[in-house]
Amino acid sequence: MTRRHDVKHYPGLGPLVALFFVYLYAPLAIVVIYSFNANRIVGVWTGFSLEWYASALNNRALMNALKTSLTVAGVATVVATTIALLAALAIIRGRNVRFRKLSETVVNLPLLLPEIVLAVASLIFFSLIGLQNGMMKLIIAHSAFCTPFAFLPIRARLQGMSLDFEEASADLYASRWTTFRRVTLPLIFPGVFSGAMLAFLISMDDFITSNLLSTGGTTTLPVYIFSLIRSGTSPELNAIGTLLIVASLILATVALAVAARGARNND
Amino acid sequence: MNEAKAVEVRSVSKSFGTYQALRSVSFDIGANEFFTMLGPSGCGKTTLLRMLAGFETPDSGSIRLHGREVLDLPPHRRRVNTVFQNYALFPHMTLEQNVAFGLENLGWDRARIRARVGEMLERVHMETMARRRPGQLSGGQRQRVALARALAPDPEVLLLDEPLSALDLKLRQAMRDELRKLQRDSGITFVFVTHDQEEALDMSDRIAVLGAGEVQQIGSPTEIYEEPANRFVADFVGETNFFDVEVLETVAGQATVRTPFGLVITAPETGVAGRRRATLSVRPEKVNLGDQAQGVTMQGQVVNKNYMGGYTHYTLDIGGIELRASRRNASREGDAIAAGETVNVGFAPLSARVLAS
Numbered sequence: 001m002t003r004r005h006d007v008k009h010y011p012g013l014g015p016l017v018a019l020f021f022v023y024l025y026a027p028l029a030i031v032v033i034y035s036f037n038a039n040r041i042v043g044v045w046t047g048f049s050l051e052w053y054a055s056a057l058n059n060r061a062l063m064n065a066l067k068t069s070l071t072v073a074g075v076a077t078v079v080a081t082t083i084a085l086l087a088a089l090a091i092i093r094g095r096n097v098r099f100r101k102l103s104e105t106v107v108n109l110p111l112l113l114p115e116i117v118l119a120v121a122s123l124i125f126f127s128l129i130g131l132q133n134g135m136m137k138l139i140i141a142h143s144a145f146c147t148p149f150a151f152l153p154i155r156a157r158l159q160g161m162s163l164d165f166e167e168a169s170a171d172l173y174a175s176r177w178t179t180f181r182r183v184t185l186p187l188i189f190p191g192v193f194s195g196a197m198l199a200f201l202i203s204m205d206d207f208i209t210s211n212l213l214s215t216g217g218t219t220t221l222p223v224y225i226f227s228l229i230r231s232g233t234s235p236e237l238n239a240i241g242t243l244l245i246v247a248s249l250i251l252a253t254v255a256l257a258v259a260a261r262g263a264r265n266n267d
Numbered sequence: 268m269n270e271a272k273a274v275e276v277r278s279v280s281k282s283f284g285t286y287q288a289l290r291s292v293s294f295d296i297g298a299n300e301f302f303t304m305l306g307p308s309g310c311g312k313t314t315l316l317r318m319l320a321g322f323e324t325p326d327s328g329s330i331r332l333h334g335r336e337v338l339d340l341p342p343h344r345r346r347v348n349t350v351f352q353n354y355a356l357f358p359h360m361t362l363e364q365n366v367a368f369g370l371e372n373l374g375w376d377r378a379r380i381r382a383r384v385g386e387m388l389e390r391v392h393m394e395t396m397a398r399r400r401p402g403q404l405s406g407g408q409r410q411r412v413a414l415a416r417a418l419a420p421d422p423e424v425l426l427l428d429e430p431l432s433a434l435d436l437k438l439r440q441a442m443r444d445e446l447r448k449l450q451r452d453s454g455i456t457f458v459f460v461t462h463d464q465e466e467a468l469d470m471s472d473r474i475a476v477l478g479a480g481e482v483q484q485i486g487s488p489t490e491i492y493e494e495p496a497n498r499f500v501a502d503f504v505g506e507t508n509f510f511d512v513e514v515l516e517t518v519a520g521q522a523t524v525r526t527p528f529g530l531v532i533t534a535p536e537t538g539v540a541g542r543r544r545a546t547l548s549v550r551p552e553k554v555n556l557g558d559q560a561q562g563v564t565m566q567g568q569v570v571n572k573n574y575m576g577g578y579t580h581y582t583l584d585i586g587g588i589e590l591r592a593s594r595r596n597a598s599r600e601g602d603a604i605a606a607g608e609t610v611n612v613g614f615a616p617l618s619a620r621v622l623a624s
Binding site: 162164165167168169170171172173174175176178182183186187 | 320321322341342343344347348349351353355356357358359368369372373416417420
């Protein structure tokens with residue numbers, strides 16, 4: 001390849017890349033900066049203050065919404081990841097599985113359907129069976145749409161793992177359960193972890209379904225934030241946003257570290 | 268070979284879809300034997316090995332290990348261990364943990380496992396790397412650990428699936444000797460699968476040559492090489508010259524045939540009785556040239572010559588028929604025959620073989 005065809009030497013590449021990153025991160029930077037603003041009005045900087053953080057952390061409604069979100073996301077992650085793991089094991093490793101391709105499509109279907117359709121369907125379904133518990137509704141609905149997100153990385157990892165390891169394990173007198181526990185699961189763990197991570201983030205982030213299903217006592221964080229915006233923006237939102245960014249960065253770092261460890265192990 | 272049988276394979280057949288991988292294969296493997304299944308790819312040798320391990324089930328037939336029918340046993344209940352072609356060492360475990368894995372599953376106590384793991388790693392000269400992971404090892408080192416892991420539980424039979432194919436040439440030669448020594452020292456029955464005839468001839472007590480899903484011949488390396496049962500075996504194991512011949516008479520394992528050179532010779536035969544046409548097989552190194560020509564002698568012209576250092580390959584033209592000969596260069600002047608020269612060509616009929624076509 002000659003220098004001329006190297007993408008690094010295209011004219012205007014530098015400014016374009018810079019523009020792209022500004023476009024992507026400038027709004028986030030503004031949120032973070034003004035979360036420390038003493039003034040109520042965004043765009044008018046009057047001084048540094050942690051006032052809005054204090055006010056956010058003292059907001060009972062906000063803290064309740066966060067608790068609801070974490071509970072729903074936590075339970076939905078465990079349920080979705082378990083279902084996804086079992087589905088991946090059956091579809092990828094099962095012997096004489098009929099309708100393998102079809103099963104995979106069915107597991108992944110929620111990815112392809114518009115979320116509003118799923119949300120309305122859940123709403124109708126819950127009212128049909130007479131389920132009243134708001135938390136329960138959220139958990140069931142979230143588990144359902146999080147499953148394909150957990151499934152994809154687990155399936156990819158399992159497909160990429162040579163059958164030889166499982167055969168070697170069986171050859172060395174390990175029962176199927178021991179093989180799963182000591183060989184298969186450790187080797188696909190980075191996939192399971194990313195799957196769980198994705199499921200958790202998708203659940204935390206969900207608005208449409210949660211908004212449709214939310215009742216008095218069970219408002220999730222995105223739904224609560226949306227209600228705040230409706231009554232005019234408050235600098236408290238900036239503080240909440242910044243805290244969420246920090247939390248996401250920590251999660252992403254952990255996820256990357258786990259994936260890197262997994263890659264090293266499977267060298 | 269001991270009278271005790273480690274493995275009994277009886278009328279085993281297996282199809283994958285419309286492809287018949289094995290056609291009613293039967294053979295025995297003696298205890299403490301180094302037994303090799305040799306054949307080209309697709310001959311069914313790996314399928315057979317996987318059946319012994321329990322990863323494949325025959326469509327029909329039976330497999331016994333030390334007299335016990337094992338077809339109903341899953342792999343983890345068979346006292347058999349495998350050295351996999353790509354070693355399949357667990358990447359998330361240290362070498363120690365890899366070797367201990369089988370022993371833990373057998374329920375050995377800790378102290379005994381520790382002692383055995385140390386002993387096995389020492390036996391394959393890997394004791395200093397016990398705490399490393401497979402990713403940090405070279406191919407040869409992985410090979411050794413895979414051997415230690417498979418031998419540690421003291422299996423009734425050790426299966427080896429082309430274990431040397433991933434190593435470079437020098438290392439392969441060294442590992443052959445090491446494998447043979449490990450087999451003698453441990454007294455464990457080795458079942459070795461390879462497509463490399465040199466490996467098979469070098470290491471085995473007995474070889475089963477497999478082709479087209481059938482056992483073509485079973486015998487000692489010398490029998491396989493010097494007394495091939497059919498054209499397939501003669502062709503697959505070693506180099507040879509084939510000539511279509513007319514059978515004049517067969518008496519007591521000897522066939523008198525008319526060769527395309529016009530000469531009538533009498534040579535040992537297999538399966539030729541009652542046939543009119545057959546194949547004469549003459550190995551290139553059995554053909555002598557010049558002063559050394561003896562037995563059946565003819566005149567031939569050297570049309571091509573390949574100097575290989577230790578020996579030289581000659582291609583000769585004998586009245587329009589091509590014959591390959593190879594000669595060891597026993598002295599510096601050993602390679603004195605030039606291309607284009609006409610020389611005496613000869614071979615002893617007893618070293619040739621008449622086979623069914």
